[in-house]
Amino acid sequence: MKPPAFDYEAPRSLAEALALKARHGEEARFLAGGQSLVPAMNFRLVRPAVLIDLNGIAELGDLACTAAGRLQIGALVRHARVEGDAQVAQHQPLLAEAIREVAHPQVRNRGTVCGNLAHADPASELPAVMVALRAQMRAVSVRGERSIAAADFFQGTYSTALESDELLAQVLLEPMPAGTGTAFLELARRPGDYAMMGVAVVVRVDASGACTDARVVCCGAGDRPLASAASAAVLLGARPGSDPAALEALSEAAGAALATSIDPPGTVHASADYQRHLAQVLAARAIATACARAATHLPSRSH
Amino acid sequence: MAERQYPIRLTVNGTEREAQVEARLLLSDFIRHRLGLTGTHVGCEHGVCGACTILHDGVPARACLLFAVQTHGHSIETVESLGTPEHLHPLQEAFRACHGLQCGYCTPGILMTMKAFLEQHPDPDEAAIRKALSGNLCRCTGYQNIVAAVARAAAVAREGA
Numbered sequence: 001m002k003p004p005a006f007d008y009e010a011p012r013s014l015a016e017a018l019a020l021k022a023r024h025g026e027e028a029r030f031l032a033g034g035q036s037l038v039p040a041m042n043f044r045l046v047r048p049a050v051l052i053d054l055n056g057i058a059e060l061g062d063l064a065c066t067a068a069g070r071l072q073i074g075a076l077v078r079h080a081r082v083e084g085d086a087q088v089a090q091h092q093p094l095l096a097e098a099i100r101e102v103a104h105p106q107v108r109n110r111g112t113v114c115g116n117l118a119h120a121d122p123a124s125e126l127p128a129v130m131v132a133l134r135a136q137m138r139a140v141s142v143r144g145e146r147s148i149a150a151a152d153f154f155q156g157t158y159s160t161a162l163e164s165d166e167l168l169a170q171v172l173l174e175p176m177p178a179g180t181g182t183a184f185l186e187l188a189r190r191p192g193d194y195a196m197m198g199v200a201v202v203v204r205v206d207a208s209g210a211c212t213d214a215r216v217v218c219c220g221a222g223d224r225p226l227a228s229a230a231s232a233a234v235l236l237g238a239r240p241g242s243d244p245a246a247l248e249a250l251s252e253a254a255g256a257a258l259a260t261s262i263d264p265p266g267t268v269h270a271s272a273d274y275q276r277h278l279a280q281v282l283a284a285r286a287i288a289t290a291c292a293r294a295a296t297h298l299p300s301r302s303h
Numbered sequence: 304m305a306e307r308q309y310p311i312r313l314t315v316n317g318t319e320r321e322a323q324v325e326a327r328l329l330l331s332d333f334i335r336h337r338l339g340l341t342g343t344h345v346g347c348e349h350g351v352c353g354a355c356t357i358l359h360d361g362v363p364a365r366a367c368l369l370f371a372v373q374t375h376g377h378s379i380e381t382v383e384s385l386g387t388p389e390h391l392h393p394l395q396e397a398f399r400a401c402h403g404l405q406c407g408y409c410t411p412g413i414l415m416t417m418k419a420f421l422e423q424h425p426d427p428d429e430a431a432i433r434k435a436l437s438g439n440l441c442r443c444t445g446y447q448n449i450v451a452a453v454a455r456a457a458a459v460a461r462e463g464a
Contacts, residue, residue: 001348001349002327002329002332002348003327003329004327005306005325005326005327006326006327007307007326008309008326008370008372010372010375031373034368034369034370034373035350035365035368038350038367038368038369038370039349039350039368042329042348042349042367043349051326051370053373055373080362103438104353104437104438105363105416105420105434105435105437105438106353106356106363106364106365106416106438107350107365107368107438109362109363109364110359110362110364110365110368110369190437191434191437192437192438
């Protein structure tokens with residue numbers, strides 16, 4: 001349980017860090033929180049020749065939220081920072097709700113949001129949240145920078161759209177329009193464990209109460225976050241309304257649609273059938289909650 | 304070929320220390336084998352059990368998921384910073400009084416986690432204590448007396464304040 005030998009670099013600027021990554025390519029890994037990378041190194045599942053420690057680069061540490069609710073999460077922003085931020089709670093409640101489920105307090109103190117996303121563990125909550133929120137991922141390298149939609153960023157187990165010289169430097173979340181409601185639910189055997197299934201939901205209703213946008217995204221259901229078009233289709237155009245029986249029927253129909261549109265792999269703790277069952281139940285509950293929340297943030301009819 | 308050595312200077316329990324370390328040396332091993340502070344225990348070495356929890360710049364972190372070389376310029380606190388056998392820290396005194404440990408292997412990590420927790424949350428309810436303990440495994444006690452000890456330490460601190 002000791003990592004193999006590596007060279008350690010501690011650049012003081014982003015430019016220096018990117019130059020090092022360009023030089024070493026796949027042989028090098030960035031080190032931010034290290035809460036996924038270091039266990040993998042201790043197990044010798046990964047054996048980077050070079051670690052490029054980002055922790056001395058002040059410009060990567062920013063968590064910024066505009067008055068309108070546009071959120072920028074820099075590469076050194078740790079989970080605990082996001083978890084405790086009042087503006088995140090106000091403007092990006094889905095992220096605030098889900099981040100509490102990531103591992104344990106000590107791990108959230110150290111682990112970074114961007115590192116979590118770049119690690120691309122299919123069981124992790126945050127990739128599903130970013131797909132549900134249509135986050136933009138800002139990748140930088142010595143060649144320049146580009147923006148990658150979250151839906152295109154996650155390409156498989158521990159696999160992303162990042163090139164070997166790129167760093168995920170920032171995640172950008174746009175403010176949620178009026179009439180948007182969100183919810184995140186998961187089931188794990190113990191708090192902080194990997195979830196057997198998790199569901200992130202975003203719904204948006206217009207001034208008339210009709211659903212104009214819906215995203216239902218699972219974590220742990222495959223090799224990447226899985227957005228269910230079938231489940232969203234049940235919700236789009238529907239009027240969740242305030243009648244509890246109607247909302248329950250709609251939520252259950254959308255949950256059932258999710259369950260039939262995923263093909264979960266099964267885990268040591270949950271068979272594929274059980275995971276599908278969990279997806280259905282969790283989605284129905286999360287959709288009902290998100291719809292109820294959307295109804296409290298209805299856009300005014302004058303807009 | 305000898306591994307490259309990196310000079311580090313850090314503050315350990317209030318005292319400045321200097322050392323030469325290879326990059327792959329885990330902070331947990333540095334603390335135990337190089338500094339001789341064996342109160343920090345090593346359980347799983349992949350961030351699950353919490354036995355090696357120390358304070359890094361005042362914040363609880365897994366020492367097995369940090370490299371010693373990363374602590375250059377930083378401050379760490381280990382369980383040795385709390386009390387002595389003659390003069391226990393109030394948290395340690397509460398664990399003694401409530402029988403909050405049996406084999407004691409997990410205790411140092413729990414104490415360091417709870418020290419930071421109680422500084423942030425001086426009047427926690429049981430649910431908050433249990434949540435804060437979620438990253439520390441204990442296979443002896445069933446946690447009941449640990450929770451009681453933390454609640455007692457909080458109560459004692461509030462009475463003394």
